[in-house]
Amino acid sequence: MRVFLRLARYALYLALTGIVLGCLAIGVAYWLISPRLPSVETLRDVRLQVPLRVYTADDKLIATFGETRRIPVAIENVPAKVKNAFLAAEDARFYDHPGFDVQGIFRAVWHLVRTGGDKGPGGSTITQQVARNFFLSPEQTYTRKISELFLAMRIERALSKDEILSLYLNKIFLGHRAYGVGAAAEFYYGKTLEQLDLGECAMLASLPKFPSTGNPLYNRKRAEERRNYVLARMLENNFISEAEMKAAMAEPDKAYAHEPPIEVEAPYLAEMVRVEALERLGADALTDGYNIRTTLDSRMQDAANQAVRNSLIDYDRRHGYRGAEAHVDLTADATPEVYARELASFRPLAGLIPALVTEAGKDHAQLYLADGQAVVLDKKSVEWARPYQSENSRGAAPKSVDAVVKVGDIVRVARGDEETWTLAQLPAAQAALVSLDPDDGAIRALVGGFSFGRSKFNRATQSARQPGSGFKPFLYAAAFEHGFTPASILNDAPLVFPDPSRPDGIWAPSNDDDKFEGPMRLREALVKSVNLISVRLLDAIGVRYAREFITRFGLPLEAMPENLSMSLGTASVAPLMMARGYAVFANGGMLIDPYFVASIRDRDGKDVYIAQAARACRGCPERLLDDARLARESTPPALPNTPVATATTPSSSPRFTPIASANAATVPATATTAEPGKPRLAPRTLDVRTAHLVTSLMRDVIRRGTGRAAMDLKRNDLAGKTGTTNEHRDAWFSGFNDQLVTSVWVGFDDFSSLGRGEFGAKAALPIWIDYMRVALDGKAETPFVPPPGISTARIDPATGYLASSDDSSAILEIFKSEDIERLSAPPPESAVDESHQGEAYDIF
Incomplete structure (x- = not known):
């Protein structure tokens, strides 16, 4: 018993010693480590990494950015x-x-x-x-x-x-x-x-x-x-x-990867937002939980995506089937696991699903999809697939399914109606669309290409393409400020200019159809998109004057060539630049700045940025007061004595300038500063009457000219202009009403030809129509009301001068009021003076 008590006492001593030593060890450890420990007070204000989220104007998710979910x-x-x-x-x-x-x-x-x-x-x-x-x-x-x-x-x-x-x-x-x-x-x-x-x-x-x-x-x-x-x-x-x-x-677990619930597909604009967020918010923009609301309208964006894709697929089918996307050798005993492995590197793009051909016969082919589904293609589903030979030719229509697809081909298919499938292919051509509000420049829809997953190059903002005849409205505006009118007559006849850069030493521009119609009023010339009239018009007002004038539409001076080819649209522009320029016509003469970030909120829901875009605000009292101020201050500079190739617009014609900027060479630098609670006004850069005249001509382009297919929308408030460049490398349509401006481009990234007949009216206008049908749905038409200073007169269509009261062939035309008086003078014997054509004007 004593031994047991002694052992117990020793054990207690050991335990107490152990506890003391343990406490001492903990104390020493705390003394050594504690100074190096961080302050936990930072946890009270910890900021977890939260991705940047991008939304449409109607609060639908476009994208999330950040390394963490x-x-x-x-x-x-x-x-x-x-x-x-x-x-x-x-x-x-x-x-x-x-x-x-x-x-x-x-x-x-x-x-x-x-x-x-x-x-x-x-x-x-x-x-x-x-x-x-x-x-x-x-x-x-x-x-x-x-x-x-x-x-x-x-x-x-x-x-x-x-x-x-x-x-x-x-x-x-x-x-x-x-x-x-x-x-x-x-x-x-x-x-x-x-x-x-x-x-x-x-x-x-x-x-x-x-x-x-x-x-x-x-x-x-x-x-x-x-x-x-x-x-x-x-x-x-x-x-x-x-x-x-x-x-x-x-219960079996049903987990699978759910990517962020993207509600609107706008990857090109989302990337623009990401770049701007980094510029505005710094390096923490993608991890600090910001929410960015854009100006995008989800309904319009969906319509833009669909219109671009459908039209590019239609274009592709018009030019034939280029063959399988890839080919693999399949053994006779290949299994679905093998099929899935071969398809693993191919992803669906814009509704076009990759598929592996596992059987092919005369009447049908069986294809395997990555999700394990087997689909069948019959003759009808491949009948469009005539072999592509060049941009201008196709082979014969296929007579059997196995003439188009072979076992081992990896192709694209698209779902049709009633669960049917059809053969498809990724379009080789590209397109871009920009749609914005002409009042303040808010971008409502933007598509930079067929598929962001395939190409991240944003053709809506980053491309530099020739607009062709889509450039002509800017030239006509310059001419109307120089004294020309919609009734001015120029001669649609052959022209030849010296050009040392060409092998034959001459430049002989031509019309698209290589035909000539003789003397023609400017209204008809724009409606028919006559090239030679535009060349003569630019030659008459002067290249230097025109280049400087057209900068008012937001086009940089360096984008425009310093020669007469500019009249045919050889400038370098992006669709966004074209939409901005056309907005000047749509809003009555103001230059707006396109923007796409409406507001930014931090993770706590507090606004850190709200866009305050300058507005055209045509009906605002502030705009009327500002225009009146400009009219009082206006002192128009004298114009150079440039020869004018028209009988109805002599260079000595009287001038009228209601605003200070109407004849300025450059655009006002900044918008008008607004008082608190009042709109910030965009700078006026064009006479409202000039904007009205050019818009009137572009309304006729849609009513009876190259854009008449747009009449399918059954609206009377549309205006626009087609554009096609040499060898059909670019196809354009830019059009608007007073609520929306939309510019569409179609072409190849490598500047290849779209093919014979692929004008702007055929390749680009259908995209514009399909988009605007949705975008303008429910929006009331706005009457085309002339501004003060616009008059209507009866003219002789053959001369462009005022008609007599008994002239049965007279037609109505609109003019600036001060132009009416000089149109009453009789025309000279020769309506068009060609003597100066061919002289050196420092053109090249």
Whole structure:
């Protein structure tokens, strides 16, 4: 008995000594480590990385940017079943311990002793994991573990349990770039936390252990085993009943990758937003939780996408089938697994699905899709696929299906009506569309190409293409400011100019049809898009004057050639630039600045930026007052004595300038500064009457000219102009009413020809029509009301002069009021003086 008491006393001494030494060791460790520990007070204002989100004007998601997926969730919005699943899996005594769990530590120590040093599972609490995730590295060392313990105690003193749990649930990595339970619920199940069932909650709670190798997308069997362990732990801790556990375990997991729920496809504009966000907000723009609302209209954007794709596919079919996208050799015993592997590197683009031909015969072919579906193509579905030979020719129509596709071909298919499929191909041509509000420049729709996934080059903003005849309205505006009128007559006849740069030393421009109609009024010349009239017109007003004048439409001077070819649209412009220029006509003479970012909010919902675009604001009292001020201040400069090749517009004609900028060589530098509560006015850059005259001509282009197909929209408030360049390399249509301006371009990136007959009216105008049909739906027509200073007169269509009262052939024409008087003079004997043509005007 004495021996036993003695041994017990020794054991007690040893225990007390051990405790003292342990406390001393902890004290020394704390003394050594504590100064190097970070302050946990930063957790009160922690800013988790949250991706940038981009929305349309009507709050539909366009894109998210950032390396991590994260949707912060307030702790009060986390359902109890989600909290309980994580507590059961990670730290059931979380609400009871002071930051560390003695039982967990003893379990970890016992594991070390039992396994001979294997670190194995630690005894880390949720608080310790927060300390590690926010302040420490993931390396497994004793120093890091002790630091983690001390930090956990500090955190417990600084924050409440719910605040700690909130940090954990929003920070924890759960695989596939998903950080936090909100992002993981969306990615794996496409649900919010409230929508998760019990099994799904348990699956998310199982992920912190093995987020990369134990998630259900990587190893579903292993993930379900871990999920069932979490469910058992929830039962053990009385969070659920046994019946709930069994029911959840019996359910197969249905997780699969749910990408962010993009609601509107606008990747080209989204990339523009990303670049601007970095410029405005700095390096943290993509991780600091900003929400950007754009000016985009989701309905218009969807219509633009569809119009561009449908028209490019139609163009492609007109020119024939270029063959399979790829070919693989298939053995007779190839399995669906082999098919899937061959298709793995091909992705659906714009509704065109990659497919592998597994059987091909005279009457039908069978194809395998990546989702395991087998589809059949019959003769009707390939009848369009005449072999492509060149941009101007195709081969004979196919007589059998196997004449078009062979076993092993990888082709594209598109779903037709009533679950039928048809052969398709990715278009080789490209297109771009820009649509904006002419009042303030807000971009409503933008498409930069057939598919962003295929090419990220934004043709709507980054291209530099020749606009062809689409440039002529700018030239006509310059001419009307120089004294010409819609009734002025020029001669549509052959022209020859010296050009040392050409092999034969001459430049002889021609019309598209190589025909000549003789003397013609300018209205008819624009309606018919007569090239030679434009050349004579530019020659008459002067290249230098025209180039400087056209900068008022936002075109940079360097984009325009310094020769007469400019009259045929040889400038270099992008569709956005064209839309901006046409907006000057649509809004009555003001130059607006296109923009696409309407507002930016931080993660707390506070506005950090709101666009304040300068507006045309034609009906605003401020605009009327500003125009009156400009009229009072106007002092028009004298014009150079440039020869004018017309009988109806002598160079000595009287001038009238209602605004200061009407004859200026350059655009006003800035918009009018607005007083608080009043609109910021865009600079007036063109006489409203000149804008009205040119718009009148472009209305006739649609009514009876090259754009008459647009009459299919059954609207009377549309104006526009087609454009086609040499060898049909570019096709354009730019058109508008007073509510919307839209410019469309079609062509090849390598400047190849679109093919004979592919004019702007055929290749580009259908896109414009299909888009505007949707964009203008429900919008009332606006009457075409002439501004003050516009008069109507009866003229002789043969001379362009005022007609006598008894002239039965007279027609009505509109003019600037001051032009009426000089049109009453009789015309000279020769309506058009050709004597100066061919003289040197420093053209080339």
